[in-house]
Amino acid sequence: MSDGEATPGPARGSATGPAAESWGSDPAKRPAAVAPVVHRRYVPYSHAHYAGDLVDGAYVLGLFGDVATEMCIRTDGDEGLFASYSDVQFLAPVRAGDVVEVEATLHRAGRRSRELRFVARVICRGTGASPDESPGAAQVLAAPLVVTTASGTVVVPAPAG
Numbered sequence: 001m002s003d004g005e006a007t008p009g010p011a012r013g014s015a016t017g018p019a020a021e022s023w024g025s026d027p028a029k030r031p032a033a034v035a036p037v038v039h040r041r042y043v044p045y046s047h048a049h050y051a052g053d054l055v056d057g058a059y060v061l062g063l064f065g066d067v068a069t070e071m072c073i074r075t076d077g078d079e080g081l082f083a084s085y086s087d088v089q090f091l092a093p094v095r096a097g098d099v100v101e102v103e104a105t106l107h108r109a110g111r112r113s114r115e116l117r118f119v120a121r122v123i124c125r126g127t128g129a130s131p132d133e134s135p136g137a138a139q140v141l142a143a144p145l146v147v148t149t150a151s152g153t154v155v156v157p158a159p160a161g
Helices: 057-076
Strands: 037-042 048-050 081-090 099-109 113-126 138-155
Touching (some): 037 057, 057 099, 057 113, 057 138, 099 138
Antiparallel strands (some): 099 113, 113 138
């Protein structure tokens, strides 16, 4: 999935994750822990809008929306809707040519709302084209670089019944 394309999955409403049926208001149906959702995506040069091949922060927020959608599908069998961000911190730049890993973790679940925590990390970065390197030279970073963190709330349909 290096190009960021999603793998086709189950039809809407047929979740296969830890909460294949809606949690509803019954706490006994809620899983003890929900696995984080992680996506990786190569940032194409066509997304660079600023000097130094910088990519705008909205690019990462879009990726957060993607992992939030998958989290809702896994936990509730519905894509859900992103309601709000309560905190966004842009900590380091994202550049064209980066490989970005975004992760969503479930922090708190209400009857219809889910509070998620997000982190975006650069895991690979272009090294720049010096006379000794090819124009596409890049490297896997020794340690991922945290570029953006956020908290947000998604909502899902009320359980039937």
